[in-house]
Amino acid sequence: MERTGAEIFVESLRKEGVHTLFGYPGGVVLNIYDVLYDSDIRHILVRHEQAAVHAADGYARATGEVGVALVTSGPGATNTVTGLATAYMDSVPIVVFSGQVPTHLIGNDAFQEADIVGITRPCTKHNYLVKDVRNLARIIKEAFYLARSGRPGPVLVDLPKDVIVGRTEYVYPETAKLRGYNPTYEGHLGQIKKALKAIHESRRPVVYAGGGVILSNASRELTEFARRLRLPVTTTLMGLGAFPGSDPLFLGMLGMHGTYRANMAVSHADLLVAVGARFDDRVTGKIDEFAPNAKIVHVDIDPTSISKNVQVDIPIVGDAKNVLKKMLGLVHGAEWGGRDEALQGWHAEIEAWRRAHHMDYGQGEEVIKPQYVVEQLHEATGGRCIVSTEVGQNQMWAAQYFRLEEPRCWLTSGGLGTMGYGFPAAIGAQAAFPDRVVIDIAGDGSIQMNIQELATAVQYELPVKVAILNNGFLGMVRQWQELFYDRRYSHTRMDVAPDFVKLAEAYGALGLRATRPGEVRPVIEQALAHPGPVLMDFHVDPEEGVYPMVPAGAPLTKMLLL
Amino acid sequence: MRHTINVLVENEFGVLARVAGLFSGRGFNIDSLSVAETQDPTVSLMTIVTRGDDQIIEQIIKQLRKLVNVLKVTDLHEGQYLDRELVLVKVTATAETKPEILRLMDIFRGKIVDVSPKTYTVEVTGGEDKIRAVLELLRPLGIKEVVRTGKVAMPRGMQNGG
Numbered sequence A: 001m002e003r004t005g006a007e008i009f010v011e012s013l014r015k016e017g018v019h020t021l022f023g024y025p026g027g028v029v030l031n032i033y034d035v036l037y038d039s040d041i042r043h044i045l046v047r048h049e050q051a052a053v054h055a056a057d058g059y060a061r062a063t064g065e066v067g068v069a070l071v072t073s074g075p076g077a078t079n080t081v082t083g084l085a086t087a088y089m090d091s092v093p094i095v096v097f098s099g100q101v102p103t104h105l106i107g108n109d110a111f112q113e114a115d116i117v118g119i120t121r122p123c124t125k126h127n128y129l130v131k132d133v134r135n136l137a138r139i140i141k142e143a144f145y146l147a148r149s150g151r152p153g154p155v156l157v158d159l160p161k162d163v164i165v166g167r168t169e170y171v172y173p174e175t176a177k178l179r180g181y182n183p184t185y186e187g188h189l190g191q192i193k194k195a196l197k198a199i200h201e202s203r204r205p206v207v208y209a210g211g212g213v214i215l216s217n218a219s220r221e222l223t224e225f226a227r228r229l230r231l232p233v234t235t236t237l238m239g240l241g242a243f244p245g246s247d248p249l250f251l252g253m254l255g256m257h258g259t260y261r262a263n264m265a266v267s268h269a270d271l272l273v274a275v276g277a278r279f280d281d282r283v284t285g286k287i288d289e290f291a292p293n294a295k296i297v298h299v300d301i302d303p304t305s306i307s308k309n310v311q312v313d314i315p316i317v318g319d320a321k322n323v324l325k326k327m328l329g330l331v332h333g334a335e336w337g338g339r340d341e342a343l344q345g346w347h348a349e350i351e352a353w354r355r356a357h358h359m360d361y362g363q364g365e366e367v368i369k370p371q372y373v374v375e376q377l378h379e380a381t382g383g384r385c386i387v388s389t390e391v392g393q394n395q396m397w398a399a400q401y402f403r404l405e406e407p408r409c410w411l412t413s414g415g416l417g418t419m420g421y422g423f424p425a426a427i428g429a430q431a432a433f434p435d436r437v438v439i440d441i442a443g444d445g446s447i448q449m450n451i452q453e454l455a456t457a458v459q460y461e462l463p464v465k466v467a468i469l470n471n472g473f474l475g476m477v478r479q480w481q482e483l484f485y486d487r488r489y490s491h492t493r494m495d496v497a498p499d500f501v502k503l504a505e506a507y508g509a510l511g512l513r514a515t516r517p518g519e520v521r522p523v524i525e526q527a528l529a530h531p532g533p534v535l536m537d538f539h540v541d542p543e544e545g546v547y548p549m550v551p552a553g554a555p556l557t558k559m560l561l562l
Numbered sequence B: 001m002r003h004t005i006n007v008l009v010e011n012e013f014g015v016l017a018r019v020a021g022l023f024s025g026r027g028f029n030i031d032s033l034s035v036a037e038t039q040d041p042t043v044s045l046m047t048i049v050t051r052g053d054d055q056i057i058e059q060i061i062k063q064l065r066k067l068v069n070v071l072k073v074t075d076l077h078e079g080q081y082l083d084r085e086l087v088l089v090k091v092t093a094t095a096e097t098k099p100e101i102l103r104l105m106d107i108f109r110g111k112i113v114d115v116s117p118k119t120y121t122v123e124v125t126g127g128e129d130k131i132r133a134v135l136e137l138l139r140p141l142g143i144k145e146v147v148r149t150g151k152v153a154m155p156r157g158m159q160n161g162g
Ligand SMILES: Cc1ncc(C[n+]2csc(CCOP(=O)(O)OP(=O)(O)O)c2C)c(N)n1
Pocket: A390, A391, A392, A393, A394, A395, A417, A418, A419, A420, A442, A443, A444, A445, A446, A447, A469, A471, A473, A474, A475, A476, A477
């Protein structure tokens, strides 16, 4: 039977198992919206296209499924760029569909025309301009396949108006066939054995796990592997939750705002086992002095990640879960006994670092410390919730003080560092899990970048709890000015801020405020008890800093502790 | 180190932009690039001449392979491939230079393809060394304009194409 492009689009989404779509309509996608009117796919009308993409991204990170967004041409499409770049940097599987002017007008500077395929080429895993409705079903199939397979990432599909209204026979392909795309899942057995030999010989090993462990659903394998071989584990910002935060083997996060013991352990290790991590500059500090004595094993599905920033001794291209499973299958037998004795000295050294310095803050009677708010959020929820963050100090305090036990509970823009990400991402996660507690740990600056989404949360009864750590500053930038620019706070003080409580009320949400430490917990309890979305405004110490801190470009051992 | 890399790609719109964008976005050099359809009309071949230390070349090759529309990437090794470039050179033609130009074209098996009262335009085809030599020898005679195709390359026989 012949179908229109719009019908093919909606039917293909259903075939891909899409239940929820985040979108914003406009002229060229009207026909799609007309089909959606009768469809059982839930469409969530955001208030800005950037938020549609972040929501799809949050949905994807929380569920492991592909998130989907739909926008119109021109400004609708260009508004997705930050969302795509955010998802690209963090390897999040999403598919964004944009409307486009009819093919005969492309290149004519038509009304609401933008070359979105050209614009997003460097911030998507791949993108498509559909030029003929007969290719639409195949391209949608490929888009979903590309988004979720290999190293996941965002894919954009641009849909000209005439493709949307055109008609063709509809057959949804069973599989996607791309002759230039064959991700490697199986790790090379010889390399795996070499890595195990190195681990066996090592007396100072550290596992350095990144977001790839979460993307490949390998947390359980990683945990079992580290526990069986008694390997200390540190994770990147993106890897938080890949290993249980309460496990004695956990060193905390490494890098610029990592723990003292994690950074010291990495710097003194004789073997680094990197899994699904990419040696980002925020992690390594001064690259020549990163893990200077360590042999490096690197497991990654993306060959370009290997030996990009540091020379790797034992590369293993493959899927983290697959490789860890193979490794687990090989570590039986007598030679793998006595691990505790073999690593006793190393564990003692790490314990000494832990004692020498652990993160702390002094919560007094008068002023709320932002870290205290994070700890109270953790305590009040028992840690059993999904946490998103904005960017800045709020993000780092959340990373340091909200102990995560499980994967897919942590939504943060690690690679791009996108202020305004957390709230719409939380909305996306809440749409996927209506019954879970979803908290956005926010800054007073960041939250204003997508504050309009309060309307979305209220309209769709998505009870996201936003906790603003309100310091009156673009705090992280202020901290750098304090440390490296002589306290010259150039344009980081936000002298005018909205009354967040009234703002919440204006949108029909609940607004709450705490100005003294004693009010923190009651506000949190009230927020958690409230059935709808809540904006909590915590007035925190305006000049609190994030520590430890490795100044940009310094080696990891040169931490400012304070 | 200079490397010559052959890249087989899907013959689709936008593929050249993807490859060029990869180089510009990541700060890699392109010394020359030529591209055209192969015997299979759905596939094009690009020959890219680039520069970088071993780590950069490794990244370039891996990043090229990562592109969805790229089918095959071959780093061509010195001495194991044939390469050709075509240049057109407009040279000042005076009573003194004319015989020299003719002599050089004879030696390098080039052709005079256009003549004007004051210039000769010559066409030379050859490998990198030959082209360099011709240009060096023509320069003192007064080069007015040079147009080059960039090189195309092919592995020598026995290596089953690529
Ligand atoms: C979209 C965007 N613009 C600018 C920045 C640079 N930046 C990083 S952190 C930060 C301050 C964030 O302020 P706020 O949200 O109040 O968080 P705080 O650091 O105070 O907790 C800024 C401006 C960014 N990361 N993202």
